[in-house]
Amino acid sequence: MRTPILAGNWKMFKTIQEARQFAREARAGATADGVQKVICAPFTALSALAEELQGSQIALGAQNMHFAEQGAYTGEISPAMLVEIGVKYVILGHSERRQYFNETDESVNQKVHAAIKHGLVPIICVGESLEQREAGETEAVVRRQTEAALSGLEASQVRDVIIAYEPIWAIGTGKSSSAEEANETIAIIRQVIAAFFGHQTAEQVRIQYGGSVKPENIESYMAQPDIDGALVGGASLVADSFLQLVAGAAQK
Numbered sequence: 001m002r003t004p005i006l007a008g009n010w011k012m013f014k015t016i017q018e019a020r021q022f023a024r025e026a027r028a029g030a031t032a033d034g035v036q037k038v039i040c041a042p043f044t045a046l047s048a049l050a051e052e053l054q055g056s057q058i059a060l061g062a063q064n065m066h067f068a069e070q071g072a073y074t075g076e077i078s079p080a081m082l083v084e085i086g087v088k089y090v091i092l093g094h095s096e097r098r099q100y101f102n103e104t105d106e107s108v109n110q111k112v113h114a115a116i117k118h119g120l121v122p123i124i125c126v127g128e129s130l131e132q133r134e135a136g137e138t139e140a141v142v143r144r145q146t147e148a149a150l151s152g153l154e155a156s157q158v159r160d161v162i163i164a165y166e167p168i169w170a171i172g173t174g175k176s177s178s179a180e181e182a183n184e185t186i187a188i189i190r191q192v193i194a195a196f197f198g199h200q201t202a203e204q205v206r207i208q209y210g211g212s213v214k215p216e217n218i219e220s221y222m223a224q225p226d227i228d229g230a231l232v233g234g235a236s237l238v239a240d241s242f243l244q245l246v247a248g249a250a251q252k
């Protein structure tokens, strides 16, 4: 049995003050059993959130990190810096980072290795653009991204990573992928993992869907056999909406 995981990706939203407010509103309500709850906040809000969420069921995630231990990388944050704050998860290879910050399959792979080395759980994002989808390349793209991100890992390490399938055309557009289509692509990702790391490992890896997930549609995704949760942007920014998403994910 895979435990569902609902993660909010706040992107570049919320000051420290706003993050504290969210945590005070959400922490008491985030008690649903059988679902892991994560908030991936901007770096500046992580320390304050660690304080506000202490003793709650909501775990802390970051949205990116550098792969090096330390060094002359102006503006970057290392894995150890995140661990020190109490961060448990880190989103890697989000399409916005691939698109606007030149992240490549190779750098995502380096980051995945670094995260695991430091005991952080990577939430690895894969997904096709509208252009790629229309050209019939969805399967090839997610295969390539998944294979590259996990390259060089042991099956025992892959077991604990989280993959988020986020079709780029569904992010922040209100155009969500149908639950059936998302499930089909996620099943392909699971096949890729099975081919490289064995069937048992593939059955253990949790794969989320992301892209315009809302309280109104989360249950349709969770009803699919291969979808183990959601990575949610816009609808994770308001405490009440986040709690509804958690409740929806707990239906699994």
Ligand code: 13P
Pocket: 009, 094, 166, 170, 171, 172, 173, 174, 210, 211, 212, 213, 231, 232, 233, 234, 235
């Ligand atoms: P939205 O939920 O706002 O579409 O964003 C999805 C996303 O990119 C989560 O990482």
